[in-house]
Amino acid sequence: MNMVVCVKRVPDTAESEVHIDASGKDIEKSRLSFGINECDNYAVEEAIQIKERLGGTVTVISLGPKENDEVIRMALAKGGDEAIRLEDEAFDGSDGFAVAKALAAAIKDLEYDIVFTGALADDDGYGVVPAALGELLGVPHATYVKKVEILEDGKRARVGRELEGGLLEFLEIELPCVLGIQTGINEPRYASFKGIKQAAKKEITVKSAADLGLDPSEVGEAGSWAVLEKFTPPVVGEMAEILEGDPEETAAKLAAILKEKGLV
Amino acid sequence: MKDIFVLIEHRRGEMRDVSIEMLCGAAGLGGTVVAVLFGKDVDAFAEKAAGYADKVLYVNDPMFENYNSEAYQKALSALIKEHNPGLVLIGNTAQGIDLAPALAVELGAPLVTDITALEMDSDKPKPTRQFYGGKLDAHMVMKDADLYILTVREATFQAGEPSKSGEIVKVDNPVKEEITYRKFVEYVEPEVGEVDITQSTMLVGVGRGIREDKNLPIVEELAKVLGADLAASRAVVDAGWLPADRQVGISGKTVKPKLYLAVGISGAFQHVTGMKGSEVIVAINKDPDAPIFGIADYGIVDDLFKVVPKLTEKIKELKGL
Numbered sequence: 001m002n003m004v005v006c007v008k009r010v011p012d013t014a015e016s017e018v019h020i021d022a023s024g025k026d027i028e029k030s031r032l033s034f035g036i037n038e039c040d041n042y043a044v045e046e047a048i049q050i051k052e053r054l055g056g057t058v059t060v061i062s063l064g065p066k067e068n069d070e071v072i073r074m075a076l077a078k079g080g081d082e083a084i085r086l087e088d089e090a091f092d093g094s095d096g097f098a099v100a101k102a103l104a105a106a107i108k109d110l111e112y113d114i115v116f117t118g119a120l121a122d123d124d125g126y127g128v129v130p131a132a133l134g135e136l137l138g139v140p141h142a143t144y145v146k147k148v149e150i151l152e153d154g155k156r157a158r159v160g161r162e163l164e165g166g167l168l169e170f171l172e173i174e175l176p177c178v179l180g181i182q183t184g185i186n187e188p189r190y191a192s193f194k195g196i197k198q199a200a201k202k203e204i205t206v207k208s209a210a211d212l213g214l215d216p217s218e219v220g221e222a223g224s225w226a227v228l229e230k231f232t233p234p235v236v237g238e239m240a241e242i243l244e245g246d247p248e249e250t251a252a253k254l255a256a257i258l259k260e261k262g263l264v
Numbered sequence: 265m266k267d268i269f270v271l272i273e274h275r276r277g278e279m280r281d282v283s284i285e286m287l288c289g290a291a292g293l294g295g296t297v298v299a300v301l302f303g304k305d306v307d308a309f310a311e312k313a314a315g316y317a318d319k320v321l322y323v324n325d326p327m328f329e330n331y332n333s334e335a336y337q338k339a340l341s342a343l344i345k346e347h348n349p350g351l352v353l354i355g356n357t358a359q360g361i362d363l364a365p366a367l368a369v370e371l372g373a374p375l376v377t378d379i380t381a382l383e384m385d386s387d388k389p390k391p392t393r394q395f396y397g398g399k400l401d402a403h404m405v406m407k408d409a410d411l412y413i414l415t416v417r418e419a420t421f422q423a424g425e426p427s428k429s430g431e432i433v434k435v436d437n438p439v440k441e442e443i444t445y446r447k448f449v450e451y452v453e454p455e456v457g458e459v460d461i462t463q464s465t466m467l468v469g470v471g472r473g474i475r476e477d478k479n480l481p482i483v484e485e486l487a488k489v490l491g492a493d494l495a496a497s498r499a500v501v502d503a504g505w506l507p508a509d510r511q512v513g514i515s516g517k518t519v520k521p522k523l524y525l526a527v528g529i530s531g532a533f534q535h536v537t538g539m540k541g542s543e544v545i546v547a548i549n550k551d552p553d554a555p556i557f558g559i560a561d562y563g564i565v566d567d568l569f570k571v572v573p574k575l576t577e578k579i580k581e582l583k584g585l
């Protein structure tokens with residue numbers, strides 16, 4: 001099986017305050033830490049596990065600046081073979097569709113049986129790439145994938161998609177295909193020290209829009225379905241009554257409230 | 265305004281709520297609302313949809329017994345080409361997100377996914393969606409086009425009472441060719457464990473803030489003194505720290521306890537969807553901007569490792585334990 005894995009580098013905002021910057025269209029990123037998009041990490045693991053079972057190669061692709069090399073190298077260290085990074089100012093402001101176009105342009109000339117992506121990006125949450133990429137490449141796709149089993153003929157896969165309520169929908173899909181991987185499908189490994197050392201030496205091929213045969217009007221904001229006009233703080237309903245004080249006090253206040261409500 | 269197509273979603277004999285919500289939301293946008301429905305023997309759904317739509321276009325065919333992106337994409341794009349709607353609404357569900365991007369690419373129609381609010385600028389949608397796990401609202405401007413596609417997050421629009429009696433039009437399956445590259449096989453139910461959290465009167469929900477599974481005893485202890493069961497966010501289940509049947513949310517369980525105490529949970533909408541019906545919601549989180557505080561009744565902004573043991577202590581005192 002020859003596989004391609006698309007990975008994204010994203011800021012970790014779950015535990016940090018998010019500030020809108022002066023442009024109103026971006027956030028201040030200087031104090032945020034970055035890492036691999038959560039479900040992409042599972043996608044990398046899935047590709048490597050299939051390679052370990054059936055042989056083949058894993059090519060890692062990421063769209064973004066030089067800093068993305070860190071995420072790419074981690075995927076190489078875990079067992080990826082080759083890497084391509086797509087970098088161009090023309091890609092700035094891309095929505096999921098424009099990203100999918102750049103990825104498709106890079107992937108179409110590769111030999112692949114499966115393209116893996118994450119089901120969703122932690123930052124923009126578009127979820128567009130797996131299905132759009134499949135359509136652009138002219139191959140079938142499935143997303144929210146929580147199980148992948150290559151069938152004996154090597155031409156089809158049995159794929160489990162996660163539906164609402166945790167129900168799994170199993171389907172058979174022809175290869176080559178694009179699979180959008182959902183978190184929890186496997187247990188992502190840590191890279192070994194040896195792997196990290198080897199990955200540091202590997203070459204990452206950098207490609208511009210022109211290298212991919214893309215006109216700037218096809219990608220970035222110009223090639224997107226929609227552009228961000230502005231960010232605003234979320235509209236929240238009534239905020240929680242925040243209990244003030246040190247842990248001793250807040251715990252006592254909460255305990256008293258629970259008692260008053262008959263919950264204790 | 266041209267017609268608005270709303271794709272009706274159903275699974276295993278049940279029409280999904282988001283379908284009615286979208287029909288109701290579409291009713292305020294100024295075009296003819298057309299419910300589009302594919303299924304096998306779905307006359308009853310067609311009738312139900314007619315209560316909320318000006319028109320129902322539906323296809324009965326074994327091809328649509330279960331969702332299949334290949335069959336759905338072919339059928340929906342054929343009906344869109346024939347009827348020329350200006351807007352298509354699809355649920356931002358496991359089904360919709362598998363279908364809409366490929367359909368949009370095929371038709372050359374701009375798509376915005378997972379919208380949480382919608383305004384129209386004459387015929388052009390100006391959707392709002394969220395970035396960064398609900399920490400910001402993003403106002404989107406779509407490219408000019410004749411057809412727009414949106415996937416709509418559940419509960420974005422409110423489902424009202426049926427007030428229309430739309431014309432019901434049964435159409436022939438526009439897909440003549442065989443479905444070849446994707447085949448539905450079966451549904452597999454999630455495993456059932458020893459505790460059914462949907463029946464619990466009190467739940468302590470634990471999230472990634474707990475850091476490691478070896479820290480679980482501090483929330484277990486709290487749950488024990490409260491007489492509560494332990495529930496979890498997806499992050500905790502994915503990490504393998506608690507079994508899948510403890511997961512609350514869109515891909516987990518929907519719970520309605522008297523008390524839901526969210527510990528180290530950010531409050532992503534996929535989680536909130538499963539627990540917002542709880543009577544009293546309390547959140548303990550060190551990030552004052554965590555979206556969970558937007559739906560909680562009471563909040564403590566602090567380190568859970570400091571607060572939870574104290575809370576356990578205080579409750580023990582109150583109970584005379």
Ligand SMILES: Cc1cc2nc3c(=O)[nH]c(=O)nc-3n(C[C@H](O)[C@H](O)[C@H](O)COP(=O)(O)OP(=O)(O)OC[C@H]3O[C@@H](n4cnc5c(N)ncnc54)[C@H](O)[C@@H]3O)c2cc1C
Nearest residue numbers: 471472473497498513514515516528529530535550551568
């Ligand atoms: C299709 C799909 C379906 C999904 N279904 C579900 C679902 O059913 N259920 C679900 O839960 N999620 C679901 N998710 C995932 C969801 O989007 C979030 O990723 C998940 O809910 C995050 O879990 P969390 O809040 O535990 O972790 P995080 O978002 O990482 O948040 C951790 C929180 O802990 C806080 N914290 C950290 N340390 C401390 C400390 N010492 N003291 C206090 N607070 C601390 C942080 O401030 C942060 O707010 C789904 C996602 C997708 C794409």
